Amino acid sequence: MKLYSYFRSSASFRVRIALALKGLDYEYASVHLLRGGGEQFSAGFTAINPAALVPVLDDDGTVLTQSLAIIEYLDETRPLPPLLPGDAVGRARVRALALAIACDIHPLNNTRVLRYLTESLDVPEQQRNAWYRHWVETGLASIEAMLERDSRTGICCHGDTPTLADLCLVPQIFNAQRFGARLDHVPTVMRIHQHCLTLPAFAKSVPALQPDAE
Numbered sequence: 001m002k003l004y005s006y007f008r009s010s011a012s013f014r015v016r017i018a019l020a021l022k023g024l025d026y027e028y029a030s031v032h033l034l035r036g037g038g039e040q041f042s043a044g045f046t047a048i049n050p051a052a053l054v055p056v057l058d059d060d061g062t063v064l065t066q067s068l069a070i071i072e073y074l075d076e077t078r079p080l081p082p083l084l085p086g087d088a089v090g091r092a093r094v095r096a097l098a099l100a101i102a103c104d105i106h107p108l109n110n111t112r113v114l115r116y117l118t119e120s121l122d123v124p125e126q127q128r129n130a131w132y133r134h135w136v137e138t139g140l141a142s143i144e145a146m147l148e149r150d151s152r153t154g155i156c157c158h159g160d161t162p163t164l165a166d167l168c169l170v171p172q173i174f175n176a177q178r179f180g181a182r183l184d185h186v187p188t189v190m191r192i193h194q195h196c197l198t199l200p201a202f203a204k205s206v207p208a209l210q211p212d213a214e
Helices: 009-022 067-077 088-108 110-121 125-148 164-178 186-197
Strands: 004-005 026-030 056-059 062-065
Touching: 009 067, 009 088, 026 056, 026 110, 062 067, 067 088, 067 164, 088 110, 088 125, 110 125, 110 164, 125 164, 125 186, 164 186
Parallel strands: 004 026
Antiparallel strands: 004 056, 056 062
């Protein structure tokens, strides 16, 4: 099993956590998103993923893209521990939390969007970072409301064991902290984030511990 990853990629971070939770060994293949204009645009990598995005998981010749699809594939093929609840309503809630991060927050702030703002639209760095913080802070406020008002929220986003929602939440907080986003308005989010980092699978998957960390 090989994971094409970049240490700061929050989408790659999600998959690293899933692999760690399931105790799966893998080869780490670094794809540096900034070096040389972006290694993801190389002919070798676009032959693997034409979208020029990480992560990509190669499971013995089965090549998978998109972090949430990869995680659900892992959950179906290596079902223990499960990353989605056993009931349909619970699965819908966990997916809604995960998608609120992966589809509503993350796409507005990923590397290619930030690069386009600065390189193509000549947005100054200060304004680019303000853009980032605005969408992260407002998006996380919505996540906070979803978590705070629901009795199914436990030590983790859904109950007391990690699910797909936690795998999305923790990497998003790492990026928010890196850009100096305000986080004091999301105490439930931060409580869950801090708990997850006490779990070995999350702790070993953080960006600073990856082979390509700078």
